[in-house]
Amino acid sequence: MKAIIHVGLKPGVLDPQGRAISRSLNDLGFEEVAAxxxxxxxxxxxxxxxxxxxxxxxxxxxxxxxxxxxxESYRVEIED
Amino acid sequence: MKAIIHVGLKPGVLDPQGRAISRSLNDLGFEEVAAxxxxxxxxxxxxxxxxxxxxxxxxxxxxxxxxxxxxESYRVEIED
Structure with a gap:
């Protein structure tokens, strides 16, 4: 059996990693990335x-x- | 529009982080975790x-x- 667990920041929590990704993508010319x-x-x-x-x-x-x-919030999926 | 990108290690690549997780879970008494x-x-x-x-x-x-x-390998999903 397999379990797949998704873990992400709760809404409203400051996300410096996400900021770094969107800024880096913007700097590389991917201006369509808003967040x-x-x-x-x-x-x-x-x-x-x-x-x-x-x-x-x-x-x-x-x-x-x-x-x-x-x-962080999480979501669990079980696969057979 | 939203893009969801899944990034994971390619099969066969040594995964010390995965090892650490499964050992820690085993140590906590979750013996059913094989990997x-x-x-x-x-x-x-x-x-x-x-x-x-x-x-x-x-x-x-x-x-x-x-x-x-x-x-690493990746998979891209686009959502409207």
Missing amino acids: ARQGKVIELDLTGDDSTAAKARVTEMCEKLLANTVI | ARQGKVIELDLTGDDSTAAKARVTEMCEKLLANTVI
Whole structure:
């Protein structure tokens, strides 16, 4: 089983990395870029075949390690 | 218009970050995690409304700045 976790900054949190990306692209001549945001995707290979249980466990992993829930939000997808 | 770019390590490239994630999760008691990989997602807000042209431009951005094509592969999605 696979879990795909999307982690991104919560709306309203200052995003210096996104700013750096959009400014660099503008400087390279890509003037159509108005804004940029960068997030991360974590893919996990999981043993077991209970997808409901897996989702609960992966949510616990996010809360404990994978996301900084003060400033980041996350979304979990389970694939068979 | 929005562009969503997924950037990840090419298969076979050593992934110390993924290793660190899976070991940390195992150490925390999540023994069901067999492997982990971390990639990034960049979201761009674009002006203009020609999605074919946008896709070509975003691909150019990936080649020039957003991905290290020696070790990373990328995938571009355009949303209206």
